[in-house]
Amino acid sequence: MTTSAPGASVTFADLGLSQPTLNALQNVQFEKPSPIQAAFIPLAMTGIDCIGQAHTGTGKTAAFVLPLLERLNFDNRVVQALVLAPTRELSEQIANECKRLSYSSMCRSVCIVGGRPIRSQINELEKGVHIAIGTPGRVIDLIERGILNLQHLTVAILDEADRMLDIGFRPDIEKILRRCPAERQTLMLTATMPPLVERLANRYMKSPEKVDCSTNGIAVKTVDQFYLTVDEDRKMETLRRLLLDQRPQQVLVFLRTKRGADRLHAKFSRKLPDVAILHGDLPQTHRDRVMKAFRAGEVRMLIATDVVGRGIDISGISHIINFDIPEYCDDYVHRVGRTGRLSSDEKGYAFTFVTRDQGEQLTNIELRINTMLPEYKIPGFEAARPKERRAEWTGGFSNSPVS
Ligand code: AMP
Numbered sequence: 001m002t003t004s005a006p007g008a009s010v011t012f013a014d015l016g017l018s019q020p021t022l023n024a025l026q027n028v029q030f031e032k033p034s035p036i037q038a039a040f041i042p043l044a045m046t047g048i049d050c051i052g053q054a055h056t057g058t059g060k061t062a063a064f065v066l067p068l069l070e071r072l073n074f075d076n077r078v079v080q081a082l083v084l085a086p087t088r089e090l091s092e093q094i095a096n097e098c099k100r101l102s103y104s105s106m107c108r109s110v111c112i113v114g115g116r117p118i119r120s121q122i123n124e125l126e127k128g129v130h131i132a133i134g135t136p137g138r139v140i141d142l143i144e145r146g147i148l149n150l151q152h153l154t155v156a157i158l159d160e161a162d163r164m165l166d167i168g169f170r171p172d173i174e175k176i177l178r179r180c181p182a183e184r185q186t187l188m189l190t191a192t193m194p195p196l197v198e199r200l201a202n203r204y205m206k207s208p209e210k211v212d213c214s215t216n217g218i219a220v221k222t223v224d225q226f227y228l229t230v231d232e233d234r235k236m237e238t239l240r241r242l243l244l245d246q247r248p249q250q251v252l253v254f255l256r257t258k259r260g261a262d263r264l265h266a267k268f269s270r271k272l273p274d275v276a277i278l279h280g281d282l283p284q285t286h287r288d289r290v291m292k293a294f295r296a297g298e299v300r301m302l303i304a305t306d307v308v309g310r311g312i313d314i315s316g317i318s319h320i321i322n323f324d325i326p327e328y329c330d331d332y333v334h335r336v337g338r339t340g341r342l343s344s345d346e347k348g349y350a351f352t353f354v355t356r357d358q359g360e361q362l363t364n365i366e367l368r369i370n371t372m373l374p375e376y377k378i379p380g381f382e383a384a385r386p387k388e389r390r391a392e393w394t395g396g397f398s399n400s401p402v403s
Pocket of ligand 1: 030032033059060061062097
């Protein structure tokens with residue numbers, strides 16, 4: 001694997017995976033999620049359409065297989081998920097990974113690719129499978145023979161979508177997607193987002209959420225970033241003033257702990273109607289409802305912890321506020337990457353609250369993003385400057401704990 005870990009604090013259990021899946025992960029010795037897994041899994045598990053931008057070898061197979069294992073109904077032996085990949089090798093690799101990850105479940109899958117005897121693939125399909133994985137050509141062949149029935153399909157996945165388009169699979173992909181039920185989830189994994197991929201996404205996906213791990217998440221250039229010095233016990237008041245100053249279109253406020261998020265939510269939701277909270281202890285139905293409302297713009301301020309919040313990619317987010325300075329430098333990059341993806345002429349803004357004793361943590365973040373953050377002042381709300389604020393720069397390093 002060629003990934004740098006997201007916050008090393010994130011575990012597979014944090015992502016909301018069930019115990020059998022966690023057991024399978026232990027069995028394959030995956031200790032912690034890769035960045036694309038940490039970002040993509042919680043989103044895909046909600047059932048919405050998602051695009052994951054990630055390179056090969058970054059754990060993207062498990063990123064889409066694990067949500068499938070959580071969402072499909074294995075009592076019903078019909079094809080519920082179809083994975084399309086550009087090559088036979090990749091299809092087989094995906095099928096193997098799927099078997100490894102589902103070894104303890106009732107999940108049955110089949111790999112349908114050209115260059116292999118079609119008879120055994122037909123036998124498997126006739127016995128009944130839940131997941132079909134293959135290349136577009138053989139998939140179409142089996143659909144046209146009436147063997148591969150997509151009537152009960154709930155999830156369609158395009159892996160390496162850019163490569164599939166590069167090698168001319170576009171008509172085949174479109175043909176297959178048109179045969180899939182309209183009411184389905186579509187997931188797309190791609191290393192790049194050329195116009196052809198965008199067009200495919202616009203045609204066949206419903207308001208997809210995007211997760212970009214293709215550049216190690218350093219997507220912070222289009223964001224104006226500041227820090228504010230605050231006293232721990234005046235953070236809430238400072239936040240209130242900052243919101244009044246900035247009047248954000250939509251704001252995502254990050255906290256380190258679920259309890260802290262609960263407290264802030266309790267305080268603000270008493271005064272403002274359009275505030276919501278999202279963290280891993282809340283039931284999935286609540287999380288789905290909040291995400292829907294946030295996406296629709298009905299929620300203006302969303303209070304979240306890292307695990308849940310950083311998967312969010314909603315174009316309306318104008319402001320990110322780090323109410324608590326992130327624990328790990330990469331978490332900063334992930335958090336701030338939630339904004340600045342607005343149409344090119346709109347900027348995103350990120351504000352990080354820094355208490356007196358967190359100067360070194362701020363410096364570590366600055367080293368990580370290779371940028372000195374300017375201070376944002378709200379008259380009457382400055383704390384003393386953080387200690388060691390201008391600690392010596394000793395060279396770049398990534399993902400170091402900042403505490
Ligand atoms: P992929 O990008 O899906 O082809 O994965 C690349 C390799 O990394 C495969 O050998 C996977 O089995 C392995 N892998 C995927 N996720 C993890 C993880 N979280 N921890 C350790 N290895 C992983």
